[in-house]
Amino acid sequence: MAKLKIAGFWASSCGGCEIATLEIGEKVAVLAEVADIVFWPALVDFKYKDVEAMEDQSIDVCLFNGAIQNSEQEHIAKLLRAKAKVLVAFGSCAYEGCIPGLANTTTAQGIFDRVYGPSPSNANVGDIRPVTEYQAPEGVLTLPKLYDTVRTLGQTVDVDYFLPGCPPVGKQVWAVIEAIASNNLPAKGSVVGAGVRALCEECKRIREEKKVKAFYRPHEIMTDPEKCLLEQGLLCAGVATREGCGALCPSAGMPCTGCYGPPDGVIDQGARFLSAVTSIIDSDNPDEIARITDSIRDPIGTFYRYSLPNSLLRRKRIV
Numbered sequence: 001m002a003k004l005k006i007a008g009f010w011a012s013s014c015g016g017c018e019i020a021t022l023e024i025g026e027k028v029a030v031l032a033e034v035a036d037i038v039f040w041p042a043l044v045d046f047k048y049k050d051v052e053a054m055e056d057q058s059i060d061v062c063l064f065n066g067a068i069q070n071s072e073q074e075h076i077a078k079l080l081r082a083k084a085k086v087l088v089a090f091g092s093c094a095y096e097g098c099i100p101g102l103a104n105t106t107t108a109q110g111i112f113d114r115v116y117g118p119s120p121s122n123a124n125v126g127d128i129r130p131v132t133e134y135q136a137p138e139g140v141l142t143l144p145k146l147y148d149t150v151r152t153l154g155q156t157v158d159v160d161y162f163l164p165g166c167p168p169v170g171k172q173v174w175a176v177i178e179a180i181a182s183n184n185l186p187a188k189g190s191v192v193g194a195g196v197r198a199l200c201e202e203c204k205r206i207r208e209e210k211k212v213k214a215f216y217r218p219h220e221i222m223t224d225p226e227k228c229l230l231e232q233g234l235l236c237a238g239v240a241t242r243e244g245c246g247a248l249c250p251s252a253g254m255p256c257t258g259c260y261g262p263p264d265g266v267i268d269q270g271a272r273f274l275s276a277v278t279s280i281i282d283s284d285n286p287d288e289i290a291r292i293t294d295s296i297r298d299p300i301g302t303f304y305r306y307s308l309p310n311s312l313l314r315r316k317r318i319v
Contacts, residue, residue, distance in 0.1 A: 004060045004181060007051075008040035008090075009080060011066025011073040012100040012150065016167040017091035018042045018065065023170025024177070034181055035060075039080075051079055059083045061180050063090040063163075067100045067309065068151045072144035081157040086180065088192075092166040092259050094153040096269075097309030099166075101150045104308050104315030105300060108146040148318060150309050161185065163193045166259035166306060169245050194244030196264040199256055200228075203238055203247040207231065211282030215295050218254060229255045230280065235302055240266065240273035258306050268312045270303035 010018055022028065038059060039046045062084035068074050081087055092098040103111060116124050134141045153159055163176055172193035179185050179192065186192065200207065210231040223229060229236040229250055236255035238247070242263045249256050262269035277296075283289050296302060304311055 004035040005038045005058065006035045006040075007038055007059045007062040007080060007084060008042065009062065009064050009066070009076055010042050011064065011077070011094070011153075012069035013066035013091065013093040013098070015042070017063075017093070020091070020165070020167035020170065020173060021063070024174045025170065027174055031177060048076070048079070051076075051083055054083050056082050057085050059085065061086040061088065063088050064153055065090040065094050065167075066153075067093045067097045068147075068153065068156045069100055069103065070144035070146050074156055077153060077156050086160045086185075087153075087157070088176070089153040089159045089162045091168055092164060092261065092306045095162045095164050095310070096261055096307040097150055097152050098259075098306045101152075101307075101309040102301060102305070103150050106316065107148045107318060109148075111146070149315050152310050155309070160188050162189075162191045162261075164191060164242060164260040165193070165245065168193055169248070172244060191242065191261070191264075194242050194260055197243050198263045199238035199241040199243045199245070199247055199250075199260065202243045203228075203250050205229065205250055209280075211280050212292075213282050214292060215277075217297065223253060225253065229253075230276070235277065235296065237269075237273050239276040240269050261307065261310075269307045270311055270313070274303050 008018070008021070024031070037044060038054070039051050059080070062080045064077065064080060064087060066073065068077055089095045093100055097104070106114075112129055116122070116127070116129050130143055132143050132145050154162070161176075163172070165172065176193045195202070205228045206226055207228040208231060212231065212233045214233050215235055216233045218234060221233065223232050223234065230239065234255040236250060237258035238250060238256040240262060241256050241258045242260040244260055247256070258269060258273065262272060266272045278293075281289055281292055283292065300308070304313070309315070
């Protein structure tokens with residue numbers, strides 16, 4: 001059987017998904033037996049012209065990680081879509097927007113003002129800012145245009161499958177590679193490498209439907225190692241998050257932050273999480289409820305840490 005032709009690309013993300021591919025361990029040797037890497041700039045030196053010269057549909061599968069935040073990333077997403085038979089949104093950034101997607105609380109100009117403008121940690125003499133084109137003695141230098149709105153891969157091009165996680169866990173990565181190699185994939189548009197229920201269903205902690213009088217950050221409370229973290233006042237997103245990671249964070253005493261995206265049937269992960277949190281507040285007094293909810297630090301980063309671009313909200317209104 002001919003070897004699979006595999007491609008990978010790293011758009012707007014931290015690079016953790018690139019490292020996650022190595023979590024398959026010794027199976028890397030097996031992968032090398034059944035597949036050839038034809039484009040993966042983070043691993044091997046390839047040029048965009050190499051991809052442009054390929055025939056359409058000549059790549060069997062492309063694992064694309066990262067959100068779309070600038071013109072270069074959009075161009076490569078469209079290029080790889082044309083060249084790949086199967087395009088996988090690999091990881092939370094490509095799937096939902098993830099941390100880069102929190103840029104949707106501002107604009108490109110707002111980001112530049114914060115990074116290059118006056119601040120306690122910045123001394124930008126002359127207020128020099130990035131430009132998309134600059135005439136240097138050696139010729140014209142260009143940079144990609146930074147967009148006001150971060151988009152998911154699926155909001156940019158047609159995506160065949162979505163592999164959640166920040167990053168996806170190694171066993172799930174290998175399960176997807178095996179499915180691709182054996183041509184045993186589910187219906188187009190499916191979330192692969194994860195379950196369909198909420199993470200709470202695979203969490204071993206005991207739930208008793210208790211109410212809370214306060215919410216805490218992890219360092220502010222000593223938790224019971226056997227009881228549900230949300231019912232102890234920690235903002236655990238397991239109730240609004242898809243199963244599949246094995247409840248790694250809650251089993252280690254840390255609340256789930258939601259990186260596997262929403263379970264089947266949930267349209268807006270942040271709204272689902274917010275609904276669950278408000279339902280366990282033990283008070284009918286408006287002032288006390290306000291005091292309890294005010295203790296939640298960074299609400300947008302808590303409830304929409306991974307999913308803002310893919311949510312019903314999508315972004316802050318641009319005036």
